[in-house]
Amino acid sequence: VNHIVHNGGLYKRPFNEAFEETPMLVAVLTYVGYGVLTLFGYLRDFMRQWKIEKCQNATEREEQKDFVPLYQDFENFYNRNLYMRIRDSWNRPICSVPGAKVDMMERVSHDYNWTFTYTGRVIKDIINMGSYNYLGFAQKAGTCQEAAAKVLSQYGAGVCSTRQEMGNLDKHEELEKLVARFLGVESAMAYGMGFATNSMNIPALVGKGCLILSDELNHASLVLGARLSGATIRIFKHNNMQSLEKLLKDAIVHGQPRTRRPWKKILILVEGIYSMEGSIVRLPEVIALKKKYKSYLYLDEAHSIGALGPSGRGVVEYFGLSPEDVDVMMGTFTKSFGAAGGYIGGKKELIDYLRTYSHSAVYATSLSPPVVEQIITSMKCIMGEDGTTVGKARVQQLAENTRYFRRRLKEMGFIIYGNEDSPVVPLMLYMPAKIGAFGREMLKRNIGVVVVGFPATPIIESRARFCLSAAHTKEMLDTALKEINEVGDLLQLKYSRHRLVPLLDRPFDETTYEETED
Amino acid sequence: MDIKSMKNYLYWLYCQFELITCSYLMEPWEKLLFYTFNITMLVTVLYTAYIFVPVHVSTAFQFFVHLFGNQHENTVSIVK
Numbered sequence: 122v123n124h125i126v127h128n129g130g131l132y133k134r135p136f137n138e139a140f141e142e143t144p145m146l147v148a149v150l151t152y153v154g155y156g157v158l159t160l161f162g163y164l165r166d167f168m169r170q171w172k173i174e175k176c177q178n179a180t181e182r183e184e185q186k187d188f189v190p191l192y193q194d195f196e197n198f199y200n201r202n203l204y205m206r207i208r209d210s211w212n213r214p215i216c217s218v219p220g221a222k223v224d225m226m227e228r229v230s231h232d233y234n235w236t237f238t239y240t241g242r243v244i245k246d247i248i249n250m251g252s253y254n255y256l257g258f259a260q261k262a263g264t265c266q267e268a269a270a271k272v273l274s275q276y277g278a279g280v281c282s283t284r285q286e287m288g289n290l291d292k293h294e295e296l297e298k299l300v301a302r303f304l305g306v307e308s309a310m311a312y313g314m315g316f317a318t319n320s321m322n323i324p325a326l327v328g329k330g331c332l333i334l335s336d337e338l339n340h341a342s343l344v345l346g347a348r349l350s351g352a353t354i355r356i357f358k359h360n361n362m363q364s365l366e367k368l369l370k371d372a373i374v375h376g377q378p379r380t381r382r383p384w385k386k387i388l389i390l391v392e393g394i395y396s397m398e399g400s401i402v403r404l405p406e407v408i409a410l411k412k413k414y415k416s417y418l419y420l421d422e423a424h425s426i427g428a429l430g431p432s433g434r435g436v437v438e439y440f441g442l443s444p445e446d447v448d449v450m451m452g453t454f455t456k457s458f459g460a461a462g463g464y465i466g467g468k469k470e471l472i473d474y475l476r477t478y479s480h481s482a483v484y485a486t487s488l489s490p491p492v493v494e495q496i497i498t499s500m501k502c503i504m505g506e507d508g509t510t511v512g513k514a515r516v517q518q519l520a521e522n523t524r525y526f527r528r529r530l531k532e533m534g535f536i537i538y539g540n541e542d543s544p545v546v547p548l549m550l551y552m553p554a555k556i557g558a559f560g561r562e563m564l565k566r567n568i569g570v571v572v573v574g575f576p577a578t579p580i581i582e583s584r585a586r587f588c589l590s591a592a593h594t595k596e597m598l599d600t601a602l603k604e605i606n607e608v609g610d611l612l613q614l615k616y617s618r619h620r621l622v623p624l625l626d627r628p629f630d631e632t633t634y635e636e637t638e639d
Numbered sequence: 640m641d642i643k644s645m646k647n648y649l650y651w652l653y654c655q656f657e658l659i660t661c662s663y664l665m666e667p668w669e670k671l672l673f674y675t676f677n678i679t680m681l682v683t684v685l686y687t688a689y690i691f692v693p694v695h696v697s698t699a700f701q702f703f704v705h706l707f708g709n710q711h712e713n714t715v716s717i718v719k
Contacts, residue, residue, distance in 0.1 A: 150659050153659065153660065154659060154660060154661040155661075157660050157661050157662075157673070158661050158664070161665065161669055161673075206664040206665075207664065233666055552658060552659060552661075553661055553664070554657070554658040554659070554660075554661040554662075554663045554664050555658055557663070557664060558658060558663060611651075611654070612658060613655055613658075
């Protein structure tokens with residue numbers, strides 16, 4: 122466990138982040154497993170080529186066989202031979218609201234995952250550990266749903282226009298004022314799709330002659346937006362402030378590559394919580410660097426808004442910083458608010474500029490009215506403006522669930538990545554067969570988990586990612602933990618070599634501090 | 640009871656082998672191919688060991704005995 126000892130008093134609370142190293146034997150065995158699968162992949166490809174076996178994947182037509190081959194690169198090889206074998210753990214069809222428990226349609230495959238058929242049975246009440254439902258607002262009954270239904274009967278579902286033409290409803294104006302108040306910024310703008318918020322607005326903010334410093338593990342939307350903008354992109358190591366400072370120094374000292382002119386703008390792209398690692402950005406240090414080298418900061422709070430901070434205002438509140446220090450605060454409504462869409466918040470001049478120049482504002486349809494009402498109601502609930510303490514209770518419940526779940530998993534001996542306070546919990550699996558086995562075994566025990574492999578993660582570091590929710594009660598978590606323990610013993614997933622001393626009689630509070638023994 | 644727990648343990652070991660070598664994911668004919676290859680290699684290695692290892696061990700043993708035996712005679716003559 123790495124403790125950052127309050128460098129210069131930047132951190133007001135301990136920052137506990139740990140990425141335990143892969144054990145050597147596990148890495149070797151993972152490569153062995155991938156080696157065997159690769160050999161069998163070559164054998165199957167050979168058989169498909171020579172028509173010994175029926176080819177069920179996409180191939181080029183006969184007339185195109187002499188052109189540049191389309192399906193011979195590693196990604197397609199991996200897809201045909203490795204992904205297809207474990208494909209039944211993904212794209213599972215659910216048929217109820219994705220709350221703490223979810224219903225799923227059962228499906229079987231008779232030709233090893235090439236095609237699926239539904240048996241007709243619905244598996245009920247599966248504990249949902251995969252949905253981004255951090256505050257539990259994915260509900261089909263309650264104040265949010267009633268308000269959304271009322272707005273649906275008033276405005277209908279479609280908007281049929283872009284924001285700049287006829288799609289600017291009074292609901293959108295109300296939402297934007299509320300979001301600005303929630304974040305503590307001057308002004309905000311909301312868009313219909315979270316991915317599009319990043320990919321369409323970064324090109325509007327930076328262009329050629331600007332420099333983008335982007336974290337190694339940034340989301341695809343940030344990478345796409347950075348590439349579309351045409352600016353120069355430099356990558357710094359994940360959450361590594363020395364790497365970022367070195368890049369900033371080089372940028373200021375050397376300027377643009379050939380002409381040595383100073384960069385027009387330097388934009389640092391970071392995320393609040395990285396969803397594959399469960400790590401939280403070192404925001405106090407990033408802001409200190411940003412101020413020292415006079416660059417701009419773009420913070421993507423997709424997973425951290427609503428999930429961190431004593432009142433759910435995100436990673437800025439979690440560290441006790443001022444929202445004015447972050448130039449562009451971006452986030453999504455998909456995760457904690459149970460709706461869809463994204464927003465950008467910042468100074469009034471910035472948002473007025475984006476209203477005119479953002480591609481999303483000009484070309485994309487604006488948010489649908491019932492979705493807007495869901496966001497408004499859930500945000501008011503979190504802020505406490507609806508007159509109840511439900512919002513505050515949910516934020517606290519999420520924090521308690523996070524700490525309890527992470528501590529119990531670490532005590533059991535699994536390797537868990539990420540920060541102690543992040544509600545995204547990646548549990549390392551490493552071997553390819555265990556990816557499929559874990560997904561299937563957990564479904565047999567009525568728990569739905571998301572397993573992730575290549576290409577979303579490095580090839581040997583496949584993991585199962587749990588997303589905790591305020592809607593999970595302690596009983597649900599205990600059931601889930603019992604099953605994870607069982608499956609961990611069955612599949613031998615307890616790789617960790619650090620053993621946490623279980624807390625016996627110390628009361629559970631914020632200053633509780635575990636000791637590790639190797 | 641002991642036989643049952645022993646059988647369970649062996650089955651669990653077999654499951655671990657299946658998971659590590661990814662034969663858990665293979666279709667039955669692929670598993671047959673893979674196990675046939677593995678068992679053939681294992682039998683070949685064991686048979687080769689059975690034939691050659693005693694000969695090699697006894698040759699090595701005689702070599703070392705000869706080496707230390709000469710030394711022993713030399714020291715005896717000097718002391719005398």
